[in-house]
Each structure stands twice: as C-alpha cells, then as structure tokens.
Amino acid sequence: GQQLNQSPQSMFIQEGEDVSMNCTSSSIFNTWLWYKQDPGEGPVLLIALYKAGELTSNGRLTAQFGITRKDSFLNISASIPSDVGIYFCAGQNGNNRLAFGKGNQVVVIP
Amino acid sequence: DTAVSQTPKYLVTQMGNDKSIKCEQNLGHDTMYWYKQDSKKFLKIMFSYNNKELIINETVPNRFSPKSPDKAHLNLHINSLELGDSAVYFCASRRQGVTDTQYFGPGTRLTVL
Numbered sequence: 001g002q003q004l005n006q007s008p009q010s011m012f013i014q015e016g017e018d019v020s021m022n023c024t025s026s027s028i029f030n031t032w033l034w035y036k037q038d039p040g041e042g043p044v045l046l047i048a049l050y051k052a053g054e055l056t057s058n059g060r061l062t063a064q065f066g067i068t069r070k071d072s073f074l075n076i077s078a079s080i081p082s083d084v085g086i087y088f089c090a091g092q093n094g095n096n097r098l099a100f101g102k103g104n105q106v107v108v109i110p
Numbered sequence: 111d112t113a114v115s116q117t118p119k120y121l122v123t124q125m126g127n128d129k130s131i132k133c134e135q136n137l138g139h140d141t142m143y144w145y146k147q148d149s150k151k152f153l154k155i156m157f158s159y160n161n162k163e164l165i166i167n168e169t170v171p172n173r174f175s176p177k178s179p180d181k182a183h184l185n186l187h188i189n190s191l192e193l194g195d196s197a198v199y200f201c202a203s204r205r206q207g208v209t210d211t212q213y214f215g216p217g218t219r220l221t222v223l
Contacts, residue, residue: 031211033211033212035214037151040216040217041216041217042114042200042202042214042215042216042217043153043200043214044214045211045212045213048211086151088153097155097158097166098155098212100152100153100154102150102151102152103151103152105151
C-alpha cells in the first residue's frame with residue numbers, strides 16, 4: 001500500500017517553542033489529514049485539508065496542503081505540555097483508504 | 111455521547127483461543143474500518159465496510175473475520191490467536207461526502223500469551 005514519509009520521527013522541544021513537522025508522498029492525494037494520538041487512546045483528528053495550497057488553522061495548529069498534492073506540513077506554535085503525543089499525517093484519495101505516516105513522537109519539556 | 115466505541119479496551123488471552131472485539135458508532139456514518147497498530151505505532155488498515163458490505167480486505171490472515179450486522183456496528187472475530195496478533199486494534203468510521211474524514215475509537219489492546 002501507499003506509504004507516507006513523515007519527519008522527524010521524534011522530537012524533544014522546550015515548552016513555548018514552535019514545532020514543525022512534514023509529510024511527503026510519491027503519490028498525489030486529494031485530502032491530507034493530521035491526527036494526534038495520546039497514550040492509550042485512538043488518533044484524534046486535528047486538521048483536514050481538501051485543496052492544494054490550502055492553509056488551515058485550529059488554535060495553535062496550522063497545516064498546509066502542498067501545491068504538488070504530494071506533501072503537507074503541520075506547525076504547532078508556543079508548545080505546551082499537553083501537546084505531547086504522536087502526530088500522524090494521512091493521505092486519502094476518495095477510495096476509502098487512508099495511508100498513514102509512521103508518526104512523530106513529540107515530547108515537550110517544561 | 112461517545113462517537114466511536116470499542117469493547118473491550120484490554121484483552122489478554124492464550125494462543126489458540128478465539129476472541130471478538132466489538133465496535134459501534136453513533137455518528138450515522140456509512141463506512142467503518144478496522145486498523146491494526148503494531149508496537150512501532152504503525153497504523154495499517156485491515157478491513158472496511160460500507161453499508162454492511164465489505165469493500166476493503168487487505169492481506170490479512172483469514173483467521174480474522176469482520177462482521178457488520180448493521181451500518182452502526184463492525185465487529186472483528188479472530189480465530190486461533192497467535193503471538194503476532196498482539197497489537198492495538200482501532201475501529202474507525204466515516205461519512206462519505208465532502209468532509210469524508212475518519213474518526214477513530216479508543217482502541218483495544220490485545221495481548222496474546
């Protein structure tokens with residue numbers, strides 16, 4: 001199946017810092033999604049992007065759908081301790097399938 | 111109020127046993143999924159049902175059999191459990207349309223001893 005390259009795979013950041021992560025694919029997607037997974041929980045949708053070039057914010061989170069439709073990035077501004085978790089990107093082509101990245105483990109140091 | 115719920119949350123069992131995991135969504139969605147998350151946290155789709163009809167069946171051993179009694183429920187039955195089946199299994203659902211994003215359940219952690 002399709003796989004997405006997500007980087008970095010883990011990051012340790014100081015509270016208050018901004019975080020940036022991205023996701024690339026060799027295939028084009030119609031939809032890009034960013035999820036966050038807390039320990040012991042299921043992934044929770046953070047942001048959904050539906051058009052190439054789209055830039056969407058959700059509180060301190062901002063995500064962009066790349067112009068080529070083969071990449072997306074997620075920024076978290078002014079990180080706080082509860083931002084800790086695994087962030088997944090996912091691409092969807094309207095064929096009922098989501099292809100996931102391998103996740104980025106974020107640790108926020110108070 | 112839970113949108114996608116799964117039972118049980120934890121399941122510990124011996125090799126060779128048969129077990130089932132249940133999933134229910136109250137979102138009115140048409141499509142439901144089962145995913146497996148391994149120890150490295152990689153999420154891999156297993157099955158998808160749309161309006162009770164199987165539409166995705168990845169390369170999964172036939173010991174795994176999904177069953178959808180109605181479009182709000184998708185259960186997963188596993189026969190002859192093996193050590194390698196230990197993982198977290200997530201159910202998800204989606205309404206087909208413009209905002210066709212998937213919503214995940216809390217997961218079932220299966221441990222096979």
